[in-house]
Amino acid sequence: LTADTPMSRYWSAVVHGLTPYVPGEQPKLDNLVKLNTNEHPYGPSPRALEAIRAATGEALRLYPDPNAEALKAALARRHGLQPQQIFVGNGSDEVLAHAFMALLKHERPLWFPDITYSFYPVYCGLYGVAHRAVPLAEDFSIRTGDYLPQGDTRAGAIIFPNPNAPTGRALALAEVERIIAANPEAVVLVDEAYVDFGGESAIALVDKYPNLLVVHTFSKSRSLAGLRVGFAAGHTGLIEALERVKNSFNSYPLDRLAIAGAVASVEDEEHFRESCRKVVSARETLVAQLGGLGFEVLPSAANFIFARHPARDGAELAAELRKRAIIVRHFKAPRIDQFLRITVGTDAQCAILVDALEEILRD
Ligand code: PMP
Numbered sequence: 001l002t003a004d005t006p007m008s009r010y011w012s013a014v015v016h017g018l019t020p021y022v023p024g025e026q027p028k029l030d031n032l033v034k035l036n037t038n039e040h041p042y043g044p045s046p047r048a049l050e051a052i053r054a055a056t057g058e059a060l061r062l063y064p065d066p067n068a069e070a071l072k073a074a075l076a077r078r079h080g081l082q083p084q085q086i087f088v089g090n091g092s093d094e095v096l097a098h099a100f101m102a103l104l105k106h107e108r109p110l111w112f113p114d115i116t117y118s119f120y121p122v123y124c125g126l127y128g129v130a131h132r133a134v135p136l137a138e139d140f141s142i143r144t145g146d147y148l149p150q151g152d153t154r155a156g157a158i159i160f161p162n163p164n165a166p167t168g169r170a171l172a173l174a175e176v177e178r179i180i181a182a183n184p185e186a187v188v189l190v191d192e193a194y195v196d197f198g199g200e201s202a203i204a205l206v207d208k209y210p211n212l213l214v215v216h217t218f219s220k221s222r223s224l225a226g227l228r229v230g231f232a233a234g235h236t237g238l239i240e241a242l243e244r245v246k247n248s249f250n251s252y253p254l255d256r257l258a259i260a261g262a263v264a265s266v267e268d269e270e271h272f273r274e275s276c277r278k279v280v281s282a283r284e285t286l287v288a289q290l291g292g293l294g295f296e297v298l299p300s301a302a303n304f305i306f307a308r309h310p311a312r313d314g315a316e317l318a319a320e321l322r323k324r325a326i327i328v329r330h331f332k333a334p335r336i337d338q339f340l341r342i343t344v345g346t347d348a349q350c351a352i353l354v355d356a357l358e359e360i361l362r363d
Contacts, residue, residue, distance in 0.1 A: 033326040033352050035343040038194070038304050040223035042278060042346070044261070045271040048224065051264035052257050064256045071259050074266040075231055079203050085233055087242040088262075089253050092193060092217035092230030095242075097123060099159075099213060102245040103187045103238060105129045106156030113142055115336055117165045117191065130156075140167045140298055140306075144175045148182045155183060161191040163199050166331065166341040168300030173200035180209045187238065189213045196221035196276050197283070198301035203233050210235040220303055221276050222265045229254060229262045279303050283344045289354045293361060304343045306336075312361065314338040320360045326353055 072083040089095035100123040104110050112120050114133035124131045132155075137143045147158055158179065163170040180188045180202070190202045192214055202214045213234035219225035232242060246253060254262070265272070283305065287297050290307050297307040308314060314337055318330035329341040342353065 031325055033345065033349050035304075035345050035349065035353060036327045036329045036341075037225075038220055038302070038343045039225050040220055040275065040279065040303065041282075041344070041349065042223060042275045044223045044227075045265050045268035047268045047271070048222075048261045048265040052227075052261040055257050055260035060256060062256075064252055064254060064259060066251045066253075068254050068259050070263050071229075071231075071254070071266070074263045075233075078266050078269075079233060081203070081206060081233055082236075084236045085206060085239055087232040087234075087239045087246075089230050089232075089246070090258075091219065091228040092191070092215050093119060094228075094253070095215050095230040095232050096120075096159075096189075096191065097127075098242050098245050098249070099187075099189055099215070099232065100124070100127045100129055102241040103213065104157040104159065104189065106186075108154065108156030108186075110157045110159060111147060111155040112159045113164060115140065115164070115167060115333070117161050117193075120159060136164075136167070140164075141169050142171050142175075144171070144178050147179045155186045157187045157189070158183060159189040159191065161193060162202070163194045163197075163301040165194065165302070166304070166329065166336070166339075167298055167306050168194070168302040168304055169298055170195075170199040170301035173202060173204070176200075176202050177205060180205065180212050184209075184211055187211050187213060189215060191215045193217045193220055194302035194304075196272075197280055197303045206233050206235065210237060213238050218262055218265060222262075222272065223275065224261060224265060227258050227261050229258050279344050282347055282350055285347075286342070286344060286350050286354070289350075290357070293354070293357055304341055306339050306341050308338040308340070309361070314340055317357070317360065321353070321356055324356045326356055328353075 068088045071088055072086040075086050076083045087095065089098060105127060109130040109132045110124065111132050111134055114135045121131065134146050142160060142164060162176060176190060188211055192201055195201050202212060205212055206214060213232050215232045216230060218227060218229040283300060287305060290297055295307040295309050297305050309317065314330055318328055318340055321328055331337065
Protein backbone atom coordinates (compact mmCIF):
# COMPACT_ATOMS: atom_id res chain seq x y z
CA LEU A 1 0.00 0.00 0.00
CA THR A 2 2.97 2.32 -0.16
CA ALA A 3 3.26 2.27 -3.98
CA ASP A 4 1.18 4.83 -5.91
CA THR A 5 -1.62 2.58 -7.18
CA PRO A 6 -5.41 3.09 -7.39
CA MET A 7 -5.73 0.86 -4.31
CA SER A 8 -3.20 2.84 -2.29
CA ARG A 9 -4.87 6.10 -3.34
CA TYR A 10 -8.27 4.78 -2.21
CA TRP A 11 -6.67 3.62 1.02
CA SER A 12 -5.20 7.03 1.82
CA ALA A 13 -8.22 9.02 0.62
CA VAL A 14 -11.00 7.01 2.22
CA VAL A 15 -10.08 4.06 4.41
CA HIS A 16 -7.21 5.73 6.25
CA GLY A 17 -9.50 8.65 7.11
CA LEU A 18 -12.03 6.41 8.86
CA THR A 19 -12.05 6.38 12.62
CA PRO A 20 -12.88 2.95 14.01
CA TYR A 21 -15.72 2.90 16.54
CA VAL A 22 -14.24 4.02 19.86
CA PRO A 23 -13.50 0.71 21.65
CA GLY A 24 -13.50 2.64 24.94
CA GLU A 25 -17.27 3.02 24.66
CA GLN A 26 -17.80 -0.70 25.31
CA PRO A 27 -15.29 -1.46 28.10
CA LYS A 28 -15.27 -4.94 29.63
CA LEU A 29 -15.30 -4.11 33.34
CA ASP A 30 -17.52 -5.37 36.12
CA ASN A 31 -19.65 -3.03 38.22
CA LEU A 32 -19.68 -0.26 35.66
CA VAL A 33 -22.44 2.30 35.65
CA LYS A 34 -22.64 2.35 31.87
CA LEU A 35 -24.45 5.47 30.70
CA ASN A 36 -22.60 6.12 27.46
CA THR A 37 -24.32 4.34 24.56
CA ASN A 38 -28.03 4.88 25.19
CA GLU A 39 -29.00 1.29 25.85
CA HIS A 40 -32.34 0.78 27.57
CA PRO A 41 -31.84 -0.07 31.26
CA TYR A 42 -34.75 -2.43 31.84
CA GLY A 43 -34.23 -5.25 29.34
CA PRO A 44 -36.35 -6.66 26.53
CA SER A 45 -39.86 -8.08 26.67
CA PRO A 46 -39.87 -11.48 28.44
CA ARG A 47 -41.90 -12.71 25.47
CA ALA A 48 -39.02 -11.75 23.15
CA LEU A 49 -36.55 -13.66 25.33
CA GLU A 50 -38.82 -16.69 25.33
CA ALA A 51 -39.19 -16.56 21.53
CA ILE A 52 -35.40 -16.36 21.11
CA ARG A 53 -34.94 -19.38 23.41
CA ALA A 54 -37.58 -21.29 21.47
CA ALA A 55 -35.76 -20.49 18.19
CA THR A 56 -32.44 -21.97 19.38
CA GLY A 57 -33.19 -25.47 18.15
CA GLU A 58 -32.30 -27.82 15.38
CA ALA A 59 -33.83 -25.36 12.88
CA LEU A 60 -30.68 -23.24 13.19
CA ARG A 61 -29.29 -25.71 10.64
CA LEU A 62 -31.46 -23.96 8.06
CA TYR A 63 -31.01 -20.52 6.53
CA PRO A 64 -33.41 -17.89 7.83
CA ASP A 65 -36.21 -16.40 5.74
CA PRO A 66 -34.38 -13.98 3.40
CA ASN A 67 -37.42 -11.70 3.42
CA ALA A 68 -38.03 -11.79 7.17
CA GLU A 69 -41.71 -11.89 6.23
CA ALA A 70 -42.97 -12.54 9.77
CA LEU A 71 -41.23 -9.41 11.03
CA LYS A 72 -42.33 -7.23 8.13
CA ALA A 73 -45.92 -8.39 8.69
CA ALA A 74 -45.74 -7.67 12.44
CA LEU A 75 -44.25 -4.20 11.85
CA ALA A 76 -46.77 -3.42 9.10
CA ARG A 77 -49.64 -4.34 11.44
CA ARG A 78 -48.17 -2.25 14.27
CA HIS A 79 -47.73 0.85 12.08
CA GLY A 80 -50.77 0.56 9.80
CA LEU A 81 -48.70 -0.07 6.65
CA GLN A 82 -48.27 -2.81 4.03
CA PRO A 83 -45.36 -5.27 4.43
CA GLN A 84 -43.92 -3.99 1.11
CA GLN A 85 -43.45 -0.63 2.81
CA ILE A 86 -40.99 -2.13 5.33
CA PHE A 87 -37.29 -2.91 4.98
CA VAL A 88 -35.41 -4.68 7.78
CA GLY A 89 -31.70 -4.83 8.58
CA ASN A 90 -29.02 -5.82 11.04
CA GLY A 91 -29.42 -2.81 13.33
CA SER A 92 -30.48 0.59 12.03
CA ASP A 93 -26.83 1.34 11.21
CA GLU A 94 -27.05 -1.26 8.48
CA VAL A 95 -30.41 0.11 7.29
CA LEU A 96 -28.83 3.58 7.14
CA ALA A 97 -25.80 2.23 5.26
CA HIS A 98 -28.11 0.71 2.63
CA ALA A 99 -29.98 4.01 2.36
CA PHE A 100 -26.72 5.89 1.78
CA MET A 101 -25.83 3.45 -1.00
CA ALA A 102 -29.27 3.24 -2.62
CA LEU A 103 -30.98 6.57 -2.03
CA LEU A 104 -28.90 9.46 -0.70
CA LYS A 105 -26.31 9.98 -3.44
CA HIS A 106 -27.17 12.66 -6.00
CA GLU A 107 -25.54 15.41 -8.02
CA ARG A 108 -26.53 17.82 -5.30
CA PRO A 109 -25.17 17.27 -1.79
CA LEU A 110 -26.89 15.45 1.06
CA TRP A 111 -27.80 17.89 3.82
CA PHE A 112 -27.71 17.11 7.54
CA PRO A 113 -27.27 19.09 10.77
CA ASP A 114 -23.70 20.02 11.72
CA ILE A 115 -24.21 18.49 15.15
CA THR A 116 -25.75 15.08 14.60
CA TYR A 117 -25.21 11.32 14.55
CA SER A 118 -21.50 10.86 13.87
CA PHE A 119 -21.98 8.00 11.39
CA TYR A 120 -23.53 10.22 8.68
CA PRO A 121 -20.24 11.86 7.61
CA VAL A 122 -18.53 8.46 7.92
CA TYR A 123 -21.01 6.86 5.48
CA CYS A 124 -20.61 9.88 3.16
CA GLY A 125 -16.86 9.21 3.04
CA LEU A 126 -17.34 5.49 2.53
CA TYR A 127 -19.95 5.75 -0.22
CA GLY A 128 -18.68 8.93 -1.88
CA VAL A 129 -21.71 11.07 -1.01
CA ALA A 130 -21.10 14.84 -1.13
CA HIS A 131 -22.65 16.55 1.88
CA ARG A 132 -23.39 19.91 3.43
CA ALA A 133 -23.53 20.33 7.22
CA VAL A 134 -26.27 22.80 8.18
CA PRO A 135 -25.56 24.63 11.47
CA LEU A 136 -28.02 24.17 14.34
CA ALA A 137 -29.65 27.24 15.89
CA GLU A 138 -28.11 28.90 18.96
CA ASP A 139 -30.34 26.77 21.22
CA PHE A 140 -29.17 23.58 19.42
CA SER A 141 -32.49 23.05 17.65
CA ILE A 142 -32.84 22.19 13.96
CA ARG A 143 -34.07 25.31 12.08
CA THR A 144 -36.70 24.12 9.62
CA GLY A 145 -36.23 27.15 7.36
CA ASP A 146 -32.63 26.15 6.66
CA TYR A 147 -33.84 22.96 4.93
CA LEU A 148 -36.27 24.64 2.52
CA PRO A 149 -35.05 25.25 -1.05
CA GLN A 150 -33.89 28.81 -1.68
CA GLY A 151 -33.76 29.53 -5.39
CA ASP A 152 -31.31 27.12 -6.92
CA THR A 153 -29.89 26.10 -3.56
CA ARG A 154 -31.57 22.88 -2.59
CA ALA A 155 -30.64 19.51 -1.14
CA GLY A 156 -30.03 16.35 -3.19
CA ALA A 157 -31.31 14.46 -0.15
CA ILE A 158 -31.76 15.20 3.57
CA ILE A 159 -31.11 13.11 6.68
CA PHE A 160 -31.57 14.04 10.34
CA PRO A 161 -32.37 12.20 13.54
CA ASN A 162 -35.57 13.19 15.32
CA PRO A 163 -35.00 13.56 18.23
CA ASN A 164 -31.53 14.70 17.21
CA ALA A 165 -28.44 12.99 18.61
CA PRO A 166 -26.52 13.83 20.70
CA THR A 167 -28.64 16.85 21.67
CA GLY A 168 -31.91 15.00 22.40
CA ARG A 169 -33.95 17.91 20.98
CA ALA A 170 -37.03 16.95 18.99
CA LEU A 171 -38.62 18.69 16.03
CA ALA A 172 -42.44 18.83 15.97
CA LEU A 173 -44.06 16.62 13.31
CA ALA A 174 -45.53 19.68 11.54
CA GLU A 175 -41.98 21.04 11.09
CA VAL A 176 -40.71 17.68 9.81
CA GLU A 177 -43.61 17.68 7.33
CA ARG A 178 -42.68 21.18 6.09
CA ILE A 179 -39.20 19.88 5.21
CA ILE A 180 -40.57 16.80 3.43
CA ALA A 181 -43.24 18.74 1.52
CA ALA A 182 -40.84 21.48 0.40
CA ASN A 183 -38.33 18.97 -1.04
CA PRO A 184 -40.43 16.64 -3.20
CA GLU A 185 -37.45 15.70 -5.37
CA ALA A 186 -35.16 14.85 -2.48
CA VAL A 187 -35.37 11.72 -0.34
CA VAL A 188 -35.88 12.87 3.25
CA LEU A 189 -34.66 10.26 5.75
CA VAL A 190 -35.85 10.76 9.32
CA ASP A 191 -33.77 8.65 11.72
CA GLU A 192 -36.14 7.98 14.64
CA ALA A 193 -33.79 5.91 16.82
CA TYR A 194 -35.07 7.76 19.92
CA VAL A 195 -38.61 8.74 18.92
CA ASP A 196 -40.41 6.41 21.35
CA PHE A 197 -39.24 8.41 24.38
CA GLY A 198 -41.33 11.49 23.59
CA GLY A 199 -41.02 12.42 19.91
CA GLU A 200 -43.71 12.37 17.21
CA SER A 201 -43.14 9.72 14.54
CA ALA A 202 -43.15 10.60 10.85
CA ILE A 203 -44.28 7.03 10.05
CA ALA A 204 -47.76 8.59 10.08
CA LEU A 205 -46.74 10.52 6.92
CA VAL A 206 -45.32 7.61 4.93
CA ASP A 207 -48.48 7.09 2.83
CA LYS A 208 -48.63 10.80 2.01
CA TYR A 209 -45.04 11.45 0.81
CA PRO A 210 -43.23 9.13 -1.61
CA ASN A 211 -39.92 10.88 -0.78
CA LEU A 212 -40.03 10.03 2.96
CA LEU A 213 -38.09 7.19 4.59
CA VAL A 214 -38.33 6.70 8.36
CA VAL A 215 -35.74 4.52 10.12
CA HIS A 216 -36.24 2.86 13.52
CA THR A 217 -34.13 0.63 15.75
CA PHE A 218 -34.86 -2.12 18.27
CA SER A 219 -31.71 -1.10 20.19
CA LYS A 220 -33.21 1.69 22.30
CA SER A 221 -36.91 1.59 23.15
CA ARG A 222 -37.13 -2.20 22.67
CA SER A 223 -33.98 -2.88 24.69
CA LEU A 224 -32.59 -5.29 22.08
CA ALA A 225 -29.28 -3.65 21.11
CA GLY A 226 -27.59 -7.06 21.30
CA LEU A 227 -29.96 -8.58 18.73
CA ARG A 228 -29.11 -5.98 16.00
CA VAL A 229 -32.47 -5.21 14.42
CA GLY A 230 -33.58 -2.03 12.65
CA PHE A 231 -36.12 -1.18 9.96
CA ALA A 232 -37.16 1.46 7.49
CA ALA A 233 -40.73 2.44 6.57
CA GLY A 234 -41.44 4.25 3.32
CA HIS A 235 -43.00 4.24 -0.13
CA THR A 236 -42.66 0.89 -1.93
CA GLY A 237 -40.36 2.52 -4.50
CA LEU A 238 -37.83 3.47 -1.82
CA ILE A 239 -38.14 0.08 -0.12
CA GLU A 240 -37.55 -1.71 -3.41
CA ALA A 241 -34.35 0.27 -3.96
CA LEU A 242 -33.13 -0.76 -0.50
CA GLU A 243 -33.99 -4.42 -1.18
CA ARG A 244 -32.00 -4.38 -4.42
CA VAL A 245 -28.88 -3.06 -2.69
CA LYS A 246 -29.33 -5.53 0.17
CA ASN A 247 -29.69 -8.51 -2.12
CA SER A 248 -26.40 -7.64 -3.80
CA PHE A 249 -24.73 -7.44 -0.41
CA ASN A 250 -26.14 -10.11 1.90
CA SER A 251 -29.40 -11.89 1.10
CA TYR A 252 -29.98 -12.77 4.77
CA PRO A 253 -30.21 -9.55 6.75
CA LEU A 254 -31.49 -11.10 9.96
CA ASP A 255 -30.79 -14.45 11.56
CA ARG A 256 -33.48 -16.76 12.92
CA LEU A 257 -33.05 -15.61 16.52
CA ALA A 258 -33.29 -11.94 15.58
CA ILE A 259 -36.46 -12.48 13.55
CA ALA A 260 -38.12 -14.49 16.34
CA GLY A 261 -37.15 -12.04 19.10
CA ALA A 262 -38.10 -8.95 17.10
CA VAL A 263 -41.54 -10.31 16.17
CA ALA A 264 -42.32 -11.14 19.81
CA SER A 265 -41.09 -7.72 20.92
CA VAL A 266 -43.37 -5.93 18.43
CA GLU A 267 -46.29 -8.02 19.62
CA ASP A 268 -45.74 -7.12 23.29
CA GLU A 269 -47.10 -3.58 23.14
CA GLU A 270 -47.76 -3.40 26.87
CA HIS A 271 -44.15 -4.13 27.88
CA PHE A 272 -42.93 -1.65 25.28
CA ARG A 273 -45.14 1.18 26.51
CA GLU A 274 -44.49 0.55 30.18
CA SER A 275 -40.70 0.31 29.82
CA CYS A 276 -40.56 3.53 27.77
CA ARG A 277 -42.77 5.27 30.34
CA LYS A 278 -40.35 4.27 33.12
CA VAL A 279 -37.39 5.73 31.22
CA VAL A 280 -39.24 9.00 30.53
CA SER A 281 -40.15 9.31 34.20
CA ALA A 282 -36.53 8.61 35.28
CA ARG A 283 -35.36 11.20 32.72
CA GLU A 284 -37.58 13.90 34.21
CA THR A 285 -36.22 13.17 37.69
CA LEU A 286 -32.63 13.23 36.42
CA VAL A 287 -33.16 16.53 34.57
CA ALA A 288 -34.52 18.11 37.77
CA GLN A 289 -31.65 16.74 39.90
CA LEU A 290 -28.93 17.90 37.49
CA GLY A 291 -30.64 21.29 37.28
CA GLY A 292 -30.38 21.41 41.06
CA LEU A 293 -26.61 20.87 40.77
CA GLY A 294 -26.33 23.85 38.41
CA PHE A 295 -26.26 21.97 35.10
CA GLU A 296 -27.88 23.43 32.00
CA VAL A 297 -29.81 20.57 30.41
CA LEU A 298 -31.20 20.75 26.87
CA PRO A 299 -34.87 19.72 26.59
CA SER A 300 -34.74 15.99 25.82
CA ALA A 301 -37.27 13.77 24.06
CA ALA A 302 -34.80 10.85 24.06
CA ASN A 303 -33.49 8.25 26.55
CA PHE A 304 -30.45 10.44 27.21
CA ILE A 305 -29.81 14.00 28.25
CA PHE A 306 -27.26 16.53 27.02
CA ALA A 307 -25.99 18.76 29.80
CA ARG A 308 -23.17 21.17 30.65
CA HIS A 309 -22.03 22.82 33.85
CA PRO A 310 -21.21 26.51 33.47
CA ALA A 311 -18.29 26.27 35.93
CA ARG A 312 -16.77 22.90 35.01
CA ASP A 313 -14.98 21.51 31.98
CA GLY A 314 -16.90 18.74 30.20
CA ALA A 315 -13.86 16.52 29.55
CA GLU A 316 -12.77 16.81 33.19
CA LEU A 317 -16.21 15.92 34.48
CA ALA A 318 -16.31 12.85 32.20
CA ALA A 319 -12.83 11.81 33.42
CA GLU A 320 -13.80 12.26 37.08
CA LEU A 321 -16.89 10.13 36.55
CA ARG A 322 -14.82 7.46 34.79
CA LYS A 323 -12.51 7.29 37.84
CA ARG A 324 -15.64 6.34 39.80
CA ALA A 325 -16.57 3.63 37.22
CA ILE A 326 -19.38 5.74 35.74
CA ILE A 327 -19.10 6.23 32.01
CA VAL A 328 -20.91 8.91 30.08
CA ARG A 329 -20.21 10.24 26.59
CA HIS A 330 -18.08 13.30 25.92
CA PHE A 331 -17.48 14.62 22.39
CA LYS A 332 -14.32 16.56 21.54
CA ALA A 333 -16.14 18.58 18.90
CA PRO A 334 -16.64 22.33 18.41
CA ARG A 335 -19.65 23.83 20.25
CA ILE A 336 -20.38 20.67 22.25
CA ASP A 337 -17.11 19.92 24.03
CA GLN A 338 -18.47 21.25 27.33
CA PHE A 339 -21.44 18.86 27.26
CA LEU A 340 -21.93 15.39 28.65
CA ARG A 341 -24.36 13.00 26.99
CA ILE A 342 -25.80 10.84 29.72
CA THR A 343 -28.00 7.81 29.09
CA VAL A 344 -30.99 7.55 31.41
CA GLY A 345 -30.25 4.42 33.46
CA THR A 346 -32.18 2.66 36.19
CA ASP A 347 -33.22 4.74 39.21
CA ALA A 348 -30.28 3.22 41.12
CA GLN A 349 -27.77 4.11 38.36
CA CYS A 350 -29.13 7.66 38.14
CA ALA A 351 -28.79 8.03 41.93
CA ILE A 352 -25.13 6.86 41.79
CA LEU A 353 -24.46 9.36 38.99
CA VAL A 354 -26.07 12.28 40.81
CA ASP A 355 -24.21 11.49 44.06
CA ALA A 356 -20.90 11.29 42.19
CA LEU A 357 -21.49 14.60 40.41
CA GLU A 358 -22.42 16.24 43.69
CA GLU A 359 -19.13 15.01 45.19
CA ILE A 360 -17.08 16.10 42.16
CA LEU A 361 -18.63 19.58 42.15
CA ARG A 362 -17.88 19.98 45.86
CA ASP A 363 -14.11 19.53 45.30
N1 PMP B 1 -29.24 6.42 14.66
C1 PMP B 1 -28.91 7.13 15.73
C2 PMP B 1 -29.30 8.57 15.78
C3 PMP B 1 -28.21 6.52 16.79
O1 PMP B 1 -27.86 7.24 17.87
C4 PMP B 1 -27.90 5.14 16.71
C5 PMP B 1 -27.21 4.42 17.85
N2 PMP B 1 -25.99 4.83 18.20
C6 PMP B 1 -28.25 4.45 15.55
C7 PMP B 1 -28.94 5.12 14.55
C8 PMP B 1 -27.86 3.01 15.32
O2 PMP B 1 -28.44 2.13 16.19
P1 PMP B 1 -28.47 0.57 15.90
O3 PMP B 1 -27.50 0.26 14.80
O4 PMP B 1 -28.12 -0.06 17.19
O5 PMP B 1 -29.87 0.27 15.47
